[in-house]
Amino acid sequence: MTVFIIRRLVQSVLVVFVMSFLVFGGVNLVGDPVEMMVSDEADQEERERVIRSMGLDKPWYVQYGLFVANAAQGDLGKSFVYGEQALGIIVQRMPATFELALAALLMAIVIGIPLGVYSGLNSESRFSKVIMAGSILGFSLPTFWVGLMFIMVFAVMLGWLPSTGRGETVELLGINVSFLTTNGLSHLILPAVNLALFKISLVIRLARAGTREIVHMDFIKFARAKGLSTQRVIMVHLMKNIMIPVVTVLGLEFGGLIAFSVVTETVFAWPGMGKLIIDSIQGLDRPVIVAYLMIIVLVFVVINLVVDVLYSILDPRVRIQDVKG
Amino acid sequence: MNTIAEQVAPIAAASEVKVETPFRRFCTAFLDSKVATTALIVLGILIFMALFAPLISPTNPYDLAVVSILDSKMPPGTKSLDGVTFLLGTDGAGRDLVSAMIYGLRISLGVGVMSGIFAMAIGATVGLIAAYFGGRTENIIMRIVDIQLSFPAILVALILLAILGKGVDKITIALIIVQWAYYARTVRGSALVERNKEYIEAATCLAIGHRRILFRHLLPNCLPPLIVVGTIQTAHAISLEATLSFLGVGLPVSEPSLGLLISNGFDYMLSGKYWISFFPGIALLITIVSINLVGDQLRDVLNPRLER
Numbered sequence: 001m002t003v004f005i006i007r008r009l010v011q012s013v014l015v016v017f018v019m020s021f022l023v024f025g026g027v028n029l030v031g032d033p034v035e036m037m038v039s040d041e042a043d044q045e046e047r048e049r050v051i052r053s054m055g056l057d058k059p060w061y062v063q064y065g066l067f068v069a070n071a072a073q074g075d076l077g078k079s080f081v082y083g084e085q086a087l088g089i090i091v092q093r094m095p096a097t098f099e100l101a102l103a104a105l106l107m108a109i110v111i112g113i114p115l116g117v118y119s120g121l122n123s124e125s126r127f128s129k130v131i132m133a134g135s136i137l138g139f140s141l142p143t144f145w146v147g148l149m150f151i152m153v154f155a156v157m158l159g160w161l162p163s164t165g166r167g168e169t170v171e172l173l174g175i176n177v178s179f180l181t182t183n184g185l186s187h188l189i190l191p192a193v194n195l196a197l198f199k200i201s202l203v204i205r206l207a208r209a210g211t212r213e214i215v216h217m218d219f220i221k222f223a224r225a226k227g228l229s230t231q232r233v234i235m236v237h238l239m240k241n242i243m244i245p246v247v248t249v250l251g252l253e254f255g256g257l258i259a260f261s262v263v264t265e266t267v268f269a270w271p272g273m274g275k276l277i278i279d280s281i282q283g284l285d286r287p288v289i290v291a292y293l294m295i296i297v298l299v300f301v302v303i304n305l306v307v308d309v310l311y312s313i314l315d316p317r318v319r320i321q322d323v324k325g
Numbered sequence: 326m327n328t329i330a331e332q333v334a335p336i337a338a339a340s341e342v343k344v345e346t347p348f349r350r351f352c353t354a355f356l357d358s359k360v361a362t363t364a365l366i367v368l369g370i371l372i373f374m375a376l377f378a379p380l381i382s383p384t385n386p387y388d389l390a391v392v393s394i395l396d397s398k399m400p401p402g403t404k405s406l407d408g409v410t411f412l413l414g415t416d417g418a419g420r421d422l423v424s425a426m427i428y429g430l431r432i433s434l435g436v437g438v439m440s441g442i443f444a445m446a447i448g449a450t451v452g453l454i455a456a457y458f459g460g461r462t463e464n465i466i467m468r469i470v471d472i473q474l475s476f477p478a479i480l481v482a483l484i485l486l487a488i489l490g491k492g493v494d495k496i497t498i499a500l501i502i503v504q505w506a507y508y509a510r511t512v513r514g515s516a517l518v519e520r521n522k523e524y525i526e527a528a529t530c531l532a533i534g535h536r537r538i539l540f541r542h543l544l545p546n547c548l549p550p551l552i553v554v555g556t557i558q559t560a561h562a563i564s565l566e567a568t569l570s571f572l573g574v575g576l577p578v579s580e581p582s583l584g585l586l587i588s589n590g591f592d593y594m595l596s597g598k599y600w601i602s603f604f605p606g607i608a609l610l611i612t613i614v615s616i617n618l619v620g621d622q623l624r625d626v627l628n629p630r631l632e633r
Binding site: 015022023140141142143144148156256259260263277278289293300304 | 477567594599610
């Protein structure tokens with residue numbers, strides 16, 4: 001077990017280092033930030049002063065060395081655009097993204113499980129065919145286009161919900177959140193549903209497959225024979241058992257939600273990390289791009305490490321195979 | 326004797342007309358589903374339109390002599406100053422939306438299929454090598470595959486495009502790098518099973534070279550799952566390209582794919598000019614859904630475990 005964890009830790013650190021090198025090296029080749037920082041009338045002296053102040057006059061390996069040394073202290077450089085610490089800007093935007101991702105996760109569960117269980121129990125009914133067709137659409141529809149159509153229908157045509165932004169926020173434990181004000185909540189609904197669409201389809205499929213398998217098992221028959229109401233059999237006995245795969249997969253997919261929030265945030269102008277990275281790529285704001293990519297790599301490496309370790313605890317075959325290999 | 330031969334002959338002749346080759350069995354099984362057949366026909370039409378875009382489209386959306394800014398943002402069905410009817414309206418630059426969509430489809434399908442083919446070639450080769458040679462080679466390859474697949478595709482593509490910049494060639498490269506790992510994993514899976522079968526052993530005994538065994542003996546037997554993953558991944562690549570173009574990191578404005586057309590229309594959506602985003606989106610949807618449906622049916626038909 002210890003060997004397994006150590007191996008995985010070493011691998012994770014290696015991945016972070018390789019990615020930091022790739023990201024830094026790659027991003028350094030993109031565009032010329034000096035062009036954006038100085039005005040057209042600036043003379044050579046002015047230009048050189050800007051280059052020096054951004055550390056761009058040093059060779060790339062010195063820049064990388066400095067970058068790693070600073071990154072270890074939580075300093076990922078100052079944003080060219082905002083003039084503040086890149087890390088700080090991203091951390092500031094993080095709660096918005098996490099709120100959106102969590103809301104989407106919640107919707108996937110609240111909408112996906114009942115529909116999936118229903119269509120598993122009545123797989124021949126017309127409504128469950130509609131549900132399954134809907135889930136195929138949910139897999140096929142490009143997220144961003146659905147988001148646009150949401151805006152068109154619910155914001156422009158019907159005028160029910162606001163189209164962009166985050167609305168009023170309230171401070172909760174030092175973090176600004178939207179879901180506690182009616183205005184904020186109305187801003188949250190469309191983006192959250194949009195982001196959740198793919199996961200809803202996924203949960204429907206998982207819940208349906210689970211239900212169809214479990215409904216024929218002996219303990220369900222026994223519960224029925226005992227005279228329990230259908231409602232109780234479904235809500236307690238069946239639900240408990242289909243939740244295991246659903247929770248596992250959703251845990252794994254949380255990282256995907258954060259990644260895909262880039263799309264939803266751009267569509268709905270939601271002020272989170274994803275919108276920030278797109279703006280930064282377009283504005284060639286190198287420190288912010290590098291900082292975002294490093295943070296997201298770190299987040300994913302941690303998620304994967306935790307999942308791997310949890311799996312190896314639950315399923316010893318995984319770690320035995322790995323140590324042998 | 327004679328009579329038996331006479332009786333057998335017509336039966337033999339009849340069975341010769343309908344020889345059950347694996348390919349014909351496959352076709353019958355595939356066409357069994359009406360939905361999949363329709364999807365295949367739709368896909369055929371789309372590919373035809375993409376290939377012959379210059380001949381089919383009513384106007385050339387890139388020809389500045391035809392496109393007039395005065396015609397911009399016309400609703401569907403209006404007539405242009407020259408008397409041409411815009412069936413689906415025009416976009417922000419005054420291009421006929423039907424023509425722009427046909428040309429956009431060409432780019433979307435082109436990028437999707439090209440990246441799919443290259444990713445499949447690279448992934449299949451790497452996967453075969455991993456399964457065939459095993460040991461340390463396999464370990465290293467599969468570790469890289471696992472690490473890459475632990476990151477969502479859109480994130481990897483976003484990182485790559487932030488580094489590479491915009492362009493048809495760049496997004497194709499990014500999509501190849503994103504996709505190869507899926508193919509490698511699929512091929513390795515089926516090649517691991519095939520490797521231990523007698524015909525590979527026989528080929529090894531005949532002292533045939535590694536390359537010949539890999540590509541002439543092992544690869545053909547790993548094709549069915551590869552084809553299925555190939556169709557699904559191509560649909561995925563098209564969707565991903567549209568998304569990235571929408572985000573403004575994929576294609577340059579000069580070469581609008583369906584995704585970029587949708588993105589351009591987004592600016593006018595809030596003022597109620599829905600058609601610029603709506604119709605290219607529908608075209609994108611039809612493309613992706615029909616590829617997915619064909620892929621689903623292929624999976625069912627090619628899966629030996631599902632006895633039909």
